[in-house]
Amino acid sequence: MAKDKTTFVCSECGGTSPKWLGKCPSCGAWNTLIEQVAGPAGGGTANNRFGTQFASLAGASELATLSEIEATDVARTPTGLDELDRVLGGGIVSGGVTLIGGDPGIGKSTLLLQAVDALQRAGQNALYVTGEESGSQVALRSKRLGLDHSQVQVLAEIQLEKIVATLDATRPAIAVIDSIQTVYSDQLTSAPGSVAQVRECAAHLTRFAKTSGTAVVLVGHVTKEGALAGPRVLEHMVDTVLYFEGDTHSSFRLVRAIKNRFGAVNEIGVFAMTERGLKGVTNPSAIFLSQHAEPVPGSVVLVTLEGTRPMLVEIQALVDNGGPSPRRLSVGLDRDRLAMLLAVLHRHAGVACMDQDVFVNAVGGVRISEPAADLAVMLAITSSLRGKPMPKGFIAFGEVGLAGEVRPAPRGQERLREAAKLGFSVAVVPKANAPRKGTKEIEGLTIHAVERIEEAMDVVRRLD
Numbered sequence: 001m002a003k004d005k006t007t008f009v010c011s012e013c014g015g016t017s018p019k020w021l022g023k024c025p026s027c028g029a030w031n032t033l034i035e036q037v038a039g040p041a042g043g044g045t046a047n048n049r050f051g052t053q054f055a056s057l058a059g060a061s062e063l064a065t066l067s068e069i070e071a072t073d074v075a076r077t078p079t080g081l082d083e084l085d086r087v088l089g090g091g092i093v094s095g096g097v098t099l100i101g102g103d104p105g106i107g108k109s110t111l112l113l114q115a116v117d118a119l120q121r122a123g124q125n126a127l128y129v130t131g132e133e134s135g136s137q138v139a140l141r142s143k144r145l146g147l148d149h150s151q152v153q154v155l156a157e158i159q160l161e162k163i164v165a166t167l168d169a170t171r172p173a174i175a176v177i178d179s180i181q182t183v184y185s186d187q188l189t190s191a192p193g194s195v196a197q198v199r200e201c202a203a204h205l206t207r208f209a210k211t212s213g214t215a216v217v218l219v220g221h222v223t224k225e226g227a228l229a230g231p232r233v234l235e236h237m238v239d240t241v242l243y244f245e246g247d248t249h250s251s252f253r254l255v256r257a258i259k260n261r262f263g264a265v266n267e268i269g270v271f272a273m274t275e276r277g278l279k280g281v282t283n284p285s286a287i288f289l290s291q292h293a294e295p296v297p298g299s300v301v302l303v304t305l306e307g308t309r310p311m312l313v314e315i316q317a318l319v320d321n322g323g324p325s326p327r328r329l330s331v332g333l334d335r336d337r338l339a340m341l342l343a344v345l346h347r348h349a350g351v352a353c354m355d356q357d358v359f360v361n362a363v364g365g366v367r368i369s370e371p372a373a374d375l376a377v378m379l380a381i382t383s384s385l386r387g388k389p390m391p392k393g394f395i396a397f398g399e400v401g402l403a404g405e406v407r408p409a410p411r412g413q414e415r416l417r418e419a420a421k422l423g424f425s426v427a428v429v430p431k432a433n434a435p436r437k438g439t440k441e442i443e444g445l446t447i448h449a450v451e452r453i454e455e456a457m458d459v460v461r462r463l464d
Helices: 081-088 109-120 133-143 161-168 196-213 233-237 284-288 335-350 370-384 411-422 453-463
Strands: 008-011 033-035 099-103 125-132 152-154 174-178 216-218 240-245 254-260 269-276 277-280 301-306 309-321 329-331 356-362 394-396 424-431 447-451
Touching: 008 196, 008 335, 008 424, 033 196, 033 424, 081 240, 081 254, 081 269, 081 335, 099 109, 099 196, 099 233, 109 125, 109 133, 109 174, 109 216, 109 277, 125 161, 133 152, 152 161, 152 301, 161 196, 196 216, 269 284, 277 370, 301 370, 301 411, 309 411, 329 335, 335 356, 335 370, 335 453, 370 411, 370 424, 370 453, 411 424, 424 453
Parallel strands: 099 216, 099 240, 125 152, 125 174, 174 216, 301 394, 329 356, 394 424, 424 447
Antiparallel strands: 008 033, 240 254, 254 269, 269 277, 301 309, 309 356
16 A cells, blocks of 8 residues: 655644755744645545544534533543542543653553553453553563453554554454554654654544544653653643653652543542552542651641642741852742742741742642642741741641732632641631631631731741
8 A cells, every 4th residue: 555645844834845854945944844644635535544534523413502412421431540530530431532641660551551450350341552562561560560360452563553453453442552652654754753653643543532432541751841742732632631740769659630621630649659559549648748746847738729639738948047149949839939939928027038048848749839839838938937836737828929918729618628627726828718707617627817928927926
């Protein structure tokens, strides 16, 4: 069968060239020409072994108003791993395409092998396509994970045409492609892992998933900056994007949903790496809290929100003499936001750290991006500077503005209930997050509502 003709398209201006050039002839940009399959001449359609390339996946449909369309919930199949199901929104979706990325050795293949084995044991036909390992290596990992007598089908192949033919013949309920960067198509001359190969292979696999109903999971490599390697269109093409996070020196891993057409985004699942693979952590707050016999200066517990799950994370701060060039360093928090909070602390609360080194750390390797951590960070810095610990059972959350105001955090009542459930007794929160008059008080939790950062500082001094 003859190969499809290819052309080179500029990623900046869209100009085309019949051969690769270092400089785009249309806009003059360098190294922007990317190989892709050329469209058929005359506006016709080109048939290949995958069917009509640009045919509608859903078939012909009549025009309808939105109110007339029946809204039905998407059927989900649980994977058997509760934390993974939480991130996916309840389980895998028939015909859905999921992209999961993470650092090498973080546990992507281990997690997916456990998931497809659990689905196979539940009666769902599963196929594991490996392009990075041999079948014997996958079997060895399965044995190490304790997946005895696993009936998961394994295919060690990197050619797209053979993979799609096998999928079409077996029609599994779920297929894992490990990894998309190793797959190549004979229709392109570029090497596996190139932008053109990744995009075309992912597009063909996505079309197969939509037409056949097979749920496809693509494993993606990441760059040194932590972003998914390959074209950005890869993330737009799939239904769900998951990131596997964690320190390889720690036994805990986080799976975070960045995009999910079938569920909530920014949802996380917490796993512990054991000798028998990844196990879900039902109470993640316990791993993010240090065990201190007595309260220590510079430590404040924050109630953060990850998706729909409130979690307690310990924020630690250390303030020390810095000399003429003080350092500001944060781990797990935004460094620019730390500089802003120090300026607000000086201007509105009278706490000066101009000549002090300030180090802030989120315990457990968790990354906190929400601004509700502002108040806890500022109180931790003040506690370290004064050398006085916060009272036992103390928590805080709230966003702090440049004018010194303490703004409410979303879903404050759920945060407070989670803290009370874990035995915390004192809370400093924004006034808008305090329980309203007439509502049921949160048992065992004394709540101090503040409107400005200086009020929060006064409350903390009275609690000493």
